[in-house]
Structures are given as structure tokens and as C-alpha cells.
Amino acid sequence: MSEIKRKETKGREGLVYDPTQDCKLVGAVRALSGVKDSITIVHARPGCHCGVLLLRALGSNQNDIRIVSSGFRAQDMVYGAEGRLAASIRLSYKNFKPSLIANLNCSAPAIMGDDVEGVIHAMKEEVPAEIFSLSTGGYEGPAWVGYEETLAELTRYMIPGEKENDKVNLIGFKQDDIRSSADLSEIERMLNGQGITINAILTNSSFEEIKNAPKASLNIVLGGDGLESAKIMQEKFDMPYVITSYPFGLNNSIDFLESVTxxxxxxxxxxxxAAEKDRIKERIERIFLFLQGIYDMSVAVVGDSARAFELAKFLSDELCLNVKVLAVTSRNLISDDKNSDSETLLIEPDRFEMNEVIKTEGVEMIFASSMEKKLAWELGVPLFRIFYPVLDEVSVSDAPYAGFKGTIHLTERIINSVINNYIEL
Amino acid sequence: MMYGEQTVEIGSESGNGDVRNEGFLRPLISAYSTLPLHGMTAIPGKISGALMVVDSIEDAVPLIHGPIGCAFQRKINPFRPYLPFYETPCTDMNDVDVVYGGEDKLSLGIRETYEKYHPNLIVVITTCPSDLIGDDFKAVVEEIKAKGDVGCDVVYTTGDFVGKTKPVGYQDALFAITDQVLCNGIKREEIERNEESVNIVSFPIHGAGLKVAEMVSVLNEMGIKINKICFDHTTVKDLYDLPKAELTITDYPMAWARLMKERFGVDHYEILAWNRYKETRNPELFSPYGFEGSARVFMEIAQRFGKEAEAEEVIERRKKDATERLSKVKKGLEDKEVAIMGGIHGIGMTLLRDVGIKASVIIYKTQALESRLTSEAINEMLDINVELARKYGSDPEVVVNPTIEEELKAIKETGTDLVISMGATAHKYNKEGIRTFNPMNFMLRHQRIGFEAPIELAMQLKEALKKPRKRNPLLSMLEYDPYRTNLIPEWAALADMFGTLRQGAVGDKDRYDSMYTI
Structure with missing residues (x-):
């Protein structure tokens, strides 16, 4: 870990907060979106539904939305929207035949006191799908809390089963992260290379597969996200867990496999x-001049706790870039235990303050989300979109950012981001 | 398709955009234009509309009085998904605030926002939690102003000032600025008038009359001055100058413009005037483009200043000049026929008439409208299309909610040369060897009040007729809903559900008012 100028900003300085993270609703939506045969109802005024629908449509597979509104209207603020919610549950089942319908109860109905549990109880007699509701009022907390609570809720439906050797569950995987599908294929390939297979993914599995998660013999908690559900499963099903790095880069990938095995x-x-290392070496050799050329380039990393530390480590330790700023946009339960490979560490910073820090640090590339596009433009530096939400880049190819293969793709894209630029001198 | 597709920003008073962006702006906007929002699967909330206003005022900053989600999620701009709202500070309301109230936080937040951003205007945007717990926004803002705690103007917008006037957040924020800043404490007689001048106020949401350079030029020739053009690098100072004009021209009825008339006597004129349509049932009022539409608009504006004679001369001269040039450009188009999509949006019938093209088929799809408009309004929209087509010499076949097969049959049987179709469905016609014209570029860059637009349209249509045929679009590999032919089945189901769930929402179904704002 670099100890050159570690400067922690544990909290922002003032009250006003231009957030770098979303609310509980979005954390819950992200977790539920990975339950492949589920429908998520956003029980809220139109803005919340529109917001998450846009996040989903712009940031993930456009043929797999599964987010509906409860049709909450202005007059429902007075009379309640329980009837609307019941209709939405009914229509969700009619249109999509899901195994799970999850209602997310947002600020307005939560404050009004809609009897959501009563509605769900009644609808369970009518609709042959599991239905549950989570309280996701915006004021109740940030996205990572919603994510943790949702995974914890899913454990309630898990059924004990006979454990199968060398089968693992992945926890903390988010199928709406950029390159997630390719990342998952690579992670699976790496595990298979160790004789390990994946049982269920929290979340990128069917509801039935998630229910059968206890058949695995180990839970892998990626980057610490979803730790609460792993703890519950340990207690309920005697299932051990390991917290691993998100496998960005060669050494994080090796660490990942070593932890799992x-x-x-x-x-x-x-x-x-060894074979993977050889392959990486052969590829690196093909571009070694450029890799030498970008050595010590100053960069900023702005992303979530589960992945940003690991990416910074890869950039610093392996590509030997100079990570001037690591801004952790959202915590998780182990954020405080992580080491930073950066000169400056910001935790859940105010966007205005974060931008000011990055602007003064002489950064030459930013690894972040689409929300840092303007900052990158203002600084005239490339933006490498790798953290959620990525709303202005699609990824349908099979080129991962994670794992051994990801090491090559990341390196390739980083070099191209530098040398692709047009300049006039 | 995208909620409230808009034109490019007018860039400067002369109406020229930033040329550095020319190359990618159209495809960038177009790439996001097929998102099926627009009341079809979702409705943006009031915060997004209010943020559009604040974002358009260069020295203004929003302060969202609510939790972080109301600030972070709203960064995604449903009106312009390619251009997020990057600055959305909030008061970070938490569960304690929901119980004990958020007024202190708001008060402190306004002060901090001023110290941090040094704006000339802070627009407090309230949210579901702060609305529901009954925070007294007015008292907080007034106290801050009275104490002189911040060196800028502060307003608050709740979405409640303008009833159901749509888009609510946008209308409400403009109303709040007018009411709480422009009209606050200033007497009508104290205003130094800019005689015989107009404000041209459009907003980057809708395509009506936003490209104003030609309009400015014509008005000037008629002896009418321009007081302000908004929103074009607009500052708070510019807003203060708005009451100096005699008339405000907007693209459609605006609550704030009515308020300014009430308080300051600044009259207003709407380019798309459904209020007048209600009285007259004159379909031309929905057709402000082309030679006749533009001439009518210019003459109506001139009448407000008693400048009919000047206007007549300018309009005739401009029209004559443009007609002569158009007659050369449109050669080869005279015998061509196009299929068009019915509705208020799209290329106006008057423009097609000007370029000498006839409508052979009108394809009218009502599914997306049914949750937003009454059946009477839907039928009336179709009648307007058909009536205008017939008036201008076409005798189109009308197909309502057809399957793609029925559409193609009508198009082929009528010998249609070109289908005017957005990118989302163009591949269906192209695959059958039928050429298409994507009107997006024309609507974004060229369709405007003035006499040059028909010439530009003629040129673009001729180009479209010469384009190589595209017979193997990859998009044709997908399965689509038989009626919502731009949508795959999952999205069609989402749209059907949304429409069903929104049915009966008070204010959603207007006979006319939603016609243009949907």
C-alpha cells in the first residue's frame, strides 16, 4: 500500500451533498435485476420509476428490463395507492409470469403508510409467485444498504440442501456493471480451471437457483458486497464464505483463486x-513500448468500494500508473478494512469537493462512471468507464475487464484511450 | 419517442450552434431518440422538469431538498439522456429529518450552496419526502431573503403552482422564478420598457419554433425588436430583462407567461395555440410551419404591434424569394408520394405541400396515446391530419393501428416512394425495398418558423430518394410486437402495463392540453 500522502476524507465537509451514490431503491433494484425471473415494482411517484427504468435501459441489457411502476398518482398521496399496487402485482404476473415479484416501497408510500404488507398478503392468494416488499424510502439510506438488505431478504427463501463439493456461490456480482457478462464468463472459466463450478450467483440466477444456493460448499463474496447475506447463510446453512478481491489484473486474479481454493x-x-501468466506475458510483449510509455501516468479512480480498491491496485501495482486520487463513491461493510493504492483517498465524497481535488492533482486519465464525463471533458483527459452507472457505453462483446483475460483487455483499452486522441500542438 | 424530443440549443442570438459539435451531435441525439419513454413506459417526475429550467440558466444552481436518490438518480436527464445534470446538490434528507422536519437543513443548505457555488440564483426543488412532511419552504426562503443571508436570489418550486400544466416540473420552476423573483416587489410602472420588442422563449424540449435566427431576422425587418431570446446562454440578469418586452413568444402555452401578463402587462403569443384551436377548430393552428403557416404566425405577431402593413411587405418578399428558389430545388419531387405517421409531431403537412409532395398513406398508431388522451382527442388528431392532407391536395389512405403487414400493403398498393419514419421502424420498410426518410435531423435542425425550411426539406427529401436501398438490416432479425411495431414484446408489455396502470389519473387525460406535451 502506498503511504505517500494518504489523506482520508471520511465524511464530506458540509451539509449540502452532491451525491456520488444513489439511494436504497437503486441498490435494491440492482440486486433484484439479477434474479432473472423476477419483476420489480417501483411503488413510487413517477420520477423514481422513470429514473430506475432509465438506469436499466441505458446501463444494461435493453431486452431485459423487468421494472414496472405501480402507477402511483398525485391523488394517491391522499387516498393511498394500495389498489394500484395490487393491480400492478396482478398485471406483472399476467404479463411476465415471474417466479418472484418484489415491491420496492419508496418515499411517498412509505411516509403515507400504505398497507403494503396487507396488499401482498392478499395478493399471495391470487398470484402464484413469491411476493415480497422492501422499504426503500430515499431517506432510509444509500444504495449499498438497499443492496445488502435485498440479498439478505433473498436468503429467506433459500432451502437447505446437501452440499456439493467444489461448488460455490458468487455473492456481490452485479449484472448491470459494464462488461459484467464477459466478466462472469471469465470468472467461471478461472474457477473451472481449478475444478470448481458455480452453483448460484447473487445475483445473476433464476429464483429457483437462488433458493438452492445452500447446495454450494462455499460462498465467494466479491469485494465485500453482499457480506450480510453470506453471514446469514453461514448461520442458517453452516455455509462458509471467503471475501475475495474483485479480480482486476493478474495478481488480484491469482489472489481470487487462492482465496477460493x-x-x-x-x-x-x-x-x-502459469499458462495464464504466459499468455499475458506474450500479449504484453506485443505492446511493451506503449506500456513503457504510459508508465507513471497520473490517474484518478472513482468507483464503488467493492471494485475501486482492486482496480486502483492493478493500475498502481501492475501497470505502474500513479493513482493520485481514489474516490470511493459508496461503501460496503468492509470498506474501512481495505488498503488504498492511492495518494489521496476520498470516501463517499461530495461531487463538488471531489472534482476540486481531482482538478488540482494533475490527473491524466479518469477511471469512473458516466457521471464523471463532464469532469474528464473539463480536464481534457480520457474517461475510462468501468464503474456503475455506465450509461453512455454499451458492452455486448465477450471482452472482460475481470480476470486473466481482463488484464489484457484493460491494458489494451487503457493504452488506446491515450493514443487514440487527436491533439494540435 | 424520447420524452419531449428537443432541438439543439440555439447557441447564440444568431441561432448558430457550436460548430465543433456539429459532427456528432445529430447522431448522439438520435442514438437516444428511440427510447420508448414519452409517457409510453414512464413519466419523468417534476424534479427532472425543474432541473431542465435550472440547467438552462447559466448562473443558477439547483438545491434538491430531499434524500440523495432524488439528487443522484435525477442526474439522468429523461429529456436529454445524452446530457446528464451534472450538478445536483441536495440536503441529504434522512429518516430523522422525515420525523423532525427538514427546515433547518434547508436553511443551512441554501447558505452552503451559495458559499460553495456562488450562483446568482438558487432554485430549491422539493421532493416527495419534503413535500409530504410539510416543510414550510416559503417561510425558510423568505427568512433567508429577509435576513440577507445569501447574496443571490432564491426561489422554491414544488410542482403545485401550475396545477396539471405539463410538463409540470418545467412549468412550475419557470412560474416560481417569475412569481418569486421577476414579479416580486417590482411595480409594473417601474419597468423600463423596450418598446415594440418581443421575447422569444423556447425550451429545449419540443421542436416548435426553437431555431430562431430566421424569425429574428423577419421580425426585425417588420420593425419588431428582440428583447431577449431564452434559453440561449441565459443568465439571471437576462431573466430580469424579460418584463421589458411588449410580447413574449413561446412555443406553447406557458403558465409563467400568463402570470407576466397579469402582473406586468407583457402579452404572450403561442406558436402552437390549442387554446385558440378549441375556439375555432382551425387545424391550421397546429401547423405553424411552411410558407402559409409561417406567414400566419408572423402576421399574427405583427398584428399585436399594429404592424400589419410592414409585415405584409416583408412576408410577401421573403415568400416570393423562397418560392423562386424552392421551385428550382423541388424539381423531380412533384410526382412523388410519401407515407407519413399521423399525429401532431413530425413534419407538418404544410411543409410537404410546399415541396410538392403528396401524402399517399397516413399511418396512425394510437396505442401510445390512449393512456394520455381521450378518445375524442385521439380521433380529432387524426381528423386534423387528414383534413390538412386533403386541403393540400392529397387523398391519403388512412390506416389506423395497422400491423406491419397492413402498413406495407397500403404503402405498396399506393405506389408510395418514401416512408417518413423515425429510425426505430425504418428497417421494416427498408427490408421491403422501400426507402425511408428519417425526419429527426430535419426536425432538430431545420423545421422552424420561416421561409427557408421548405427549401431545406426539399433538398433532404431528394437526397433520401437517391439513397442506396438497404435490404438486410440486422434489426429485422428481431421479433417485434405486431402493433407497437418499434418495440420488442417485453417493452410492449411494459408499455401496455404502464398505460393500464395510469388509466384514470387525474389530469393525465386531457382533450387537448396533452396533445403537444406528450
Missing amino acids: RGLNKEVNQEFI
């Missing part, structure tokens, strides 16, 4: 790792 009391397949 250790958790399963297996030997690491060193041959597999």
Missing part, C-alpha cells in the same frame, strides 16, 4: 495460473 481446502492448480 483455500476456502474449499483445495490445492491451487498452478499449471492453469
Whole structure:
């Protein structure tokens, strides 16, 4: 860990907050979107529904939205919207035949006191799907809390089963992160290379698969997200867990495999790792001049706790870039235990203050989300979109950012982001 | 398709945009234009509309009085998904505030916002939590102003000032600025008038009359001065100058313009005037483009200043000059026929008439409208289209809610040369060997009040007729809903659900008022 100028900003300085993170609703939506046969009802005024629909439509697969509104209207603020919610549940089932319908109760109905549980109780007799509701009022907390609570809620439906050797669950995987599908394929390939298979993914599985998550012999908690659900599963199903790095880069990937195999009391397949290292070496050799050229380039990393630390480590430790600023936009339960490979560490900063810091640090590239586009434009530096939300870049190819293969793709894209630029001198 | 598709910003008083953006702006806007929002699957909330206003005032900053989600999620701009609202500070309302009230936080937040951003205007935008717990926004703002705690103007917008006038957030924020700042403490007689001048106030939401350079030029020739053009790098100082004009021209009825007439006597004129349509049932009022539409608009504005004679001369001269040039450009278009999509949006029938093209088919799809308009209004919209087409010499076949097969049959049987179709459905016609014209570029850049637009349209249509045929679009591989032919089945189901759930929402279904704002 670099200790050059570590400066922690644990909280922002004032009251006014231009947030770098979303509210509980979005955390819950992200978790539920990965339950492949679920429907999420946003029980809220139109703005919340429109917001999450846009996040989904712009930031993930456009043929897999599964987010509906309860049709909450202005006059419902007086008379309640329980009837609307019941209709929405009914229509959700009629149109999509989901296994799970999750209602997210947002600020307006939560404050008004809609009897949501009563509606769900009544609808369970009519609709042959599991239905549950979560309180996701915006004032109740940030997105990561909503994410944790949703995964914890899903554990309630899990059924004990006989454990299968060398089967693992992935926890903390988000299928709306950029390159997530390719990342998952790579993670699965890496695990398979160790003789390990994936049982269920929280979340990128069907509801039935999630219910059968206890059949695995180990939970892998990626970057610490979803830790609460892993703890519950440990208690309820005697299922151990390991917290691993998100496998950005060569060494995080090796660490990942070592943690998992250790958790399963297996030997690491060193041959597999050696072959991957050889492949990376061969590719790096092809571009070594450029890699030498960008050595020590100053960058900022702005992203969530589960992945930003690991990306910063890869950039700093392996590509040998100079991570001037690491801004952790949202915490998780282990954020405080993580080490930073950056000169300046900001935790959940105010966007205005964060931008000011980045502007003064002489940053030459930013690794962040679409929300940092203006900042990158103002600084005249490339923006590498790698953290949620990415709303202005699509990813349908099979080129991961994670794992051994991801090491090559990340390196390739970083170099191209620099040398693609047009300048006039 | 996108909620309230808009034109490019007018950029400067002369109406020229930033040329550095020319290359990618159209495809960038177009890439997001097929998002099926627009009341079809979702409705943006009031915060987004209010943020559009604040974002358009260069020295204004919003302060969202609510939790972080109301600030972070609203960064995604449903009106312009390619251009987020990057600055959305909030008061970070939490559960304690919901119980004990957020007034102290708001008060402190306004002060901090001023110290941090140094704006000339802070617009407090309230949210569901702060609205529901009954925070007294007015008292907080007035106290701050009275104490002189901040060196800028402060207003608050709740969405409640303008009833159901749509888009609510946008209308309400402009009303709040007019009411709480422009009209606050200033007497009508104290205003130094800019005689015989107009404000041209449009907003980057709708395509009506936003490209104003030609309008400015024509009005000037008629002896009418321009007081202010908004929103074009507009500052708070510019807003203070608005009451100096004699007339405010807007693209459609605005509550704030009515208030300014009430308080300051500044009259208003709407380019799309459904209020007048209600009285006259004259479909031309929905057709302000082309030679005749533009001439009518210019003459109506001139009448407000008693400048009919000057206007007549200018209009005739401009029209004559443009007609002569158009007659050369439109050669080869005379015998061409196009299929058009019915509705208020799109290329106006008057423009098609000007370029000498006839409408062979009108394809009218009502599914997306049914949750927003009464059936009478839907039928009336179709009648307007058909009546105008017939008036201008076309005898179109009308197909209502057709399947794609029915559409293609009508198009082929009528020998249609070109389908005017947005990108979302163009591939269906192209696959059958039928050329299409995507009107987006024309609507964004060229369709305007003035006499040059028909010439530009003629040129673009001729280009479209010469384009190589596209017979193998990848988009044709997908399965689409038989009626909502731009949508795959999942989105069609989302749209159907949304429409059903919104049915009966008070204020959603207007006979006319929603016609243009949907």
C-alpha cells in the first residue's frame, strides 16, 4: 500500500451533498435485476420509476428490463395507492409470469403508510409467485444498504440442501456493471480451471437457483458486497464464505483463486495460473513500448468500494500508473478494512469537493462512471468507464475487464484511450 | 419517442450552434431518440422538469431538498439522456429529518450552496419526502431573503403552482422564478420598457419554433425588436430583462407567461395555440410551419404591434424569394408520394405541400396515446391530419393501428416512394425495398418558423430518394410486437402495463392540453 500522502476524507465537509451514490431503491433494484425471473415494482411517484427504468435501459441489457411502476398518482398521496399496487402485482404476473415479484416501497408510500404488507398478503392468494416488499424510502439510506438488505431478504427463501463439493456461490456480482457478462464468463472459466463450478450467483440466477444456493460448499463474496447475506447463510446453512478481491489484473486474479481454493481446502492448480501468466506475458510483449510509455501516468479512480480498491491496485501495482486520487463513491461493510493504492483517498465524497481535488492533482486519465464525463471533458483527459452507472457505453462483446483475460483487455483499452486522441500542438 | 424530443440549443442570438459539435451531435441525439419513454413506459417526475429550467440558466444552481436518490438518480436527464445534470446538490434528507422536519437543513443548505457555488440564483426543488412532511419552504426562503443571508436570489418550486400544466416540473420552476423573483416587489410602472420588442422563449424540449435566427431576422425587418431570446446562454440578469418586452413568444402555452401578463402587462403569443384551436377548430393552428403557416404566425405577431402593413411587405418578399428558389430545388419531387405517421409531431403537412409532395398513406398508431388522451382527442388528431392532407391536395389512405403487414400493403398498393419514419421502424420498410426518410435531423435542425425550411426539406427529401436501398438490416432479425411495431414484446408489455396502470389519473387525460406535451 502506498503511504505517500494518504489523506482520508471520511465524511464530506458540509451539509449540502452532491451525491456520488444513489439511494436504497437503486441498490435494491440492482440486486433484484439479477434474479432473472423476477419483476420489480417501483411503488413510487413517477420520477423514481422513470429514473430506475432509465438506469436499466441505458446501463444494461435493453431486452431485459423487468421494472414496472405501480402507477402511483398525485391523488394517491391522499387516498393511498394500495389498489394500484395490487393491480400492478396482478398485471406483472399476467404479463411476465415471474417466479418472484418484489415491491420496492419508496418515499411517498412509505411516509403515507400504505398497507403494503396487507396488499401482498392478499395478493399471495391470487398470484402464484413469491411476493415480497422492501422499504426503500430515499431517506432510509444509500444504495449499498438497499443492496445488502435485498440479498439478505433473498436468503429467506433459500432451502437447505446437501452440499456439493467444489461448488460455490458468487455473492456481490452485479449484472448491470459494464462488461459484467464477459466478466462472469471469465470468472467461471478461472474457477473451472481449478475444478470448481458455480452453483448460484447473487445475483445473476433464476429464483429457483437462488433458493438452492445452500447446495454450494462455499460462498465467494466479491469485494465485500453482499457480506450480510453470506453471514446469514453461514448461520442458517453452516455455509462458509471467503471475501475475495474483485479480480482486476493478474495478481488480484491469482489472489481470487487462492482465496477460493483455500476456502474449499483445495490445492491451487498452478499449471492453469502459469499458462495464464504466459499468455499475458506474450500479449504484453506485443505492446511493451506503449506500456513503457504510459508508465507513471497520473490517474484518478472513482468507483464503488467493492471494485475501486482492486482496480486502483492493478493500475498502481501492475501497470505502474500513479493513482493520485481514489474516490470511493459508496461503501460496503468492509470498506474501512481495505488498503488504498492511492495518494489521496476520498470516501463517499461530495461531487463538488471531489472534482476540486481531482482538478488540482494533475490527473491524466479518469477511471469512473458516466457521471464523471463532464469532469474528464473539463480536464481534457480520457474517461475510462468501468464503474456503475455506465450509461453512455454499451458492452455486448465477450471482452472482460475481470480476470486473466481482463488484464489484457484493460491494458489494451487503457493504452488506446491515450493514443487514440487527436491533439494540435 | 424520447420524452419531449428537443432541438439543439440555439447557441447564440444568431441561432448558430457550436460548430465543433456539429459532427456528432445529430447522431448522439438520435442514438437516444428511440427510447420508448414519452409517457409510453414512464413519466419523468417534476424534479427532472425543474432541473431542465435550472440547467438552462447559466448562473443558477439547483438545491434538491430531499434524500440523495432524488439528487443522484435525477442526474439522468429523461429529456436529454445524452446530457446528464451534472450538478445536483441536495440536503441529504434522512429518516430523522422525515420525523423532525427538514427546515433547518434547508436553511443551512441554501447558505452552503451559495458559499460553495456562488450562483446568482438558487432554485430549491422539493421532493416527495419534503413535500409530504410539510416543510414550510416559503417561510425558510423568505427568512433567508429577509435576513440577507445569501447574496443571490432564491426561489422554491414544488410542482403545485401550475396545477396539471405539463410538463409540470418545467412549468412550475419557470412560474416560481417569475412569481418569486421577476414579479416580486417590482411595480409594473417601474419597468423600463423596450418598446415594440418581443421575447422569444423556447425550451429545449419540443421542436416548435426553437431555431430562431430566421424569425429574428423577419421580425426585425417588420420593425419588431428582440428583447431577449431564452434559453440561449441565459443568465439571471437576462431573466430580469424579460418584463421589458411588449410580447413574449413561446412555443406553447406557458403558465409563467400568463402570470407576466397579469402582473406586468407583457402579452404572450403561442406558436402552437390549442387554446385558440378549441375556439375555432382551425387545424391550421397546429401547423405553424411552411410558407402559409409561417406567414400566419408572423402576421399574427405583427398584428399585436399594429404592424400589419410592414409585415405584409416583408412576408410577401421573403415568400416570393423562397418560392423562386424552392421551385428550382423541388424539381423531380412533384410526382412523388410519401407515407407519413399521423399525429401532431413530425413534419407538418404544410411543409410537404410546399415541396410538392403528396401524402399517399397516413399511418396512425394510437396505442401510445390512449393512456394520455381521450378518445375524442385521439380521433380529432387524426381528423386534423387528414383534413390538412386533403386541403393540400392529397387523398391519403388512412390506416389506423395497422400491423406491419397492413402498413406495407397500403404503402405498396399506393405506389408510395418514401416512408417518413423515425429510425426505430425504418428497417421494416427498408427490408421491403422501400426507402425511408428519417425526419429527426430535419426536425432538430431545420423545421422552424420561416421561409427557408421548405427549401431545406426539399433538398433532404431528394437526397433520401437517391439513397442506396438497404435490404438486410440486422434489426429485422428481431421479433417485434405486431402493433407497437418499434418495440420488442417485453417493452410492449411494459408499455401496455404502464398505460393500464395510469388509466384514470387525474389530469393525465386531457382533450387537448396533452396533445403537444406528450
